[in-house]
Amino acid sequence: MTAPLHAQDSAPVLAIRGAGLQRGDRELWSGLDLDVAHGEFIAVLGPSGSGKTTLLRSILGLQPLSSGSIRVDGRPAQRGDRRIGYVPQQRPLPPDTSMRARDLVALGVNGTRFGLPIPRRGDRARVDALLESAGASHYAERPVGLLSGGEQQRLRVGQALADDPVLLLCDEPLSGLDLANQRGITGIIDRQRRQGAGVLFVTHDINPILGLVDRILYIAGGRFVLGTPDEVLQSRVLTELYGTAVFVLRAGDRLVVVGAPDAEGAHAHEAADPSAGHSGAHA
Template sequence: MSASGTDPALPLEIHDLTVAYHKKPVLYGIDLEIPAGKLVGVVGPNGAGKSTLIKAIMGLLPASSGWVKVFGKPYRESCHRVGYVPQRESVDWDFPVSVMDVVLMGRYGRLRLAQRPTRHDREIARECLEKVRMLPFANRQIGNLSGGQQQRVFLARALAQESDLYLMDEPFVGVDAATETAIITLLRELQSRGKTLIVVHHDLSSVREYFDMLVLLNMRLVAAGPTREIFTQEILQATYGGRLTILSDVAQAIGEGG
């Protein structure tokens, strides 16, 4: 895969994106440009639409208006350059697959229909498991892992995708301090190799330390830019300071009317 640095197109460009659940808008008119090689935190209160933004970028949720371009193309044409870490609760951990099986799924995007993973794919999956220090658990059924271990398996799966842009939905939820440090170290390493990472995060206390760019959301884009410039009392107040009463009232009315 080409390194992002040499690619003239932006990893992510969003124009006037509006997303609605059951006709009730949760994201309004988002405009966003993410330059290559950034470690970006997506921050905002509960229900601000952080996960919705991630899903809408990948077309998992339909946009009511606006467009998304990934490396200058529609998502479908660039999907092989995007790695994804969904929320941990989004899957059934009793599902009868092993840790290795799950990490190999990261390679499926590169395989043809009906093609089995090759020895090369297995080798990459092993390396990715080693990076998150989960190789000793490769043959375990995924339900027999702690929350932090499950999160690391998801991370290894995203690593196995060998992408240029990573979208991560709450990778720090339910993990212990040691795992959190290990994950952030790994993210920095990816960043140093020119990858772009967009990470949904909920813990304001570590934001300044972790991310060099922030996207502050509350149903609409409050601010986006370098952390040291926009992580200010004033902007945080604007992001978290109460619900946007009129906006959410209108959303409610549209939801009921539709």
């Protein structure tokens, strides 16, 4: 994909230099250098426990690096940075949650204020605009506990976009969603990317987003590889990364990765075009 013309020559929205992370006495990875340009979409792949989510936590200022540095839009990463939007994995809210859909999105608009959230002029219009962009206007007044998982996830994306973030971090945001909702969520995220936001998208299933991805950061066994999908999703590359035989097979218009250990256990995932549904292939 091509970054917006106005952003092509600007400094990276995310700059990671010499970064290392440890969990206890185990090194997850080290020596990571990564620039994310405005309008660039980077997918982060790898087995469970490889440090994908921990990387996002470090960018959010919630997890200190063991080495190196992270800068967002030219400034050090810090907790509560409104320049960053965060979309978590879809987890259904309890059915008895009475908060309206509108109220959930409004937390992204006024949720960081101290004291009571006294509405400001323009807040309602901003919430209405976010609901519309997320395709959620028609259920804005409904209790979120009565909404489907896909409807709830649209609200989380709307909430994450409240401040027009320059960097969007997505942590398995499509997990558990049907194909229609996967397309809807990726469409919202892609619109933000086209407006110049950088996207870092953690996923186990690259199928719904492959057509949007500029580069892949693949982390496994304390090592990583970074490149375009064609450069990374190769049997030779992944075999070298994992240190065990891994095969990237083509099945019609889909790529299936077979033999990649997951969580230092067994897992494989598919790589396909955005129109393909999820059908995990296990080694």
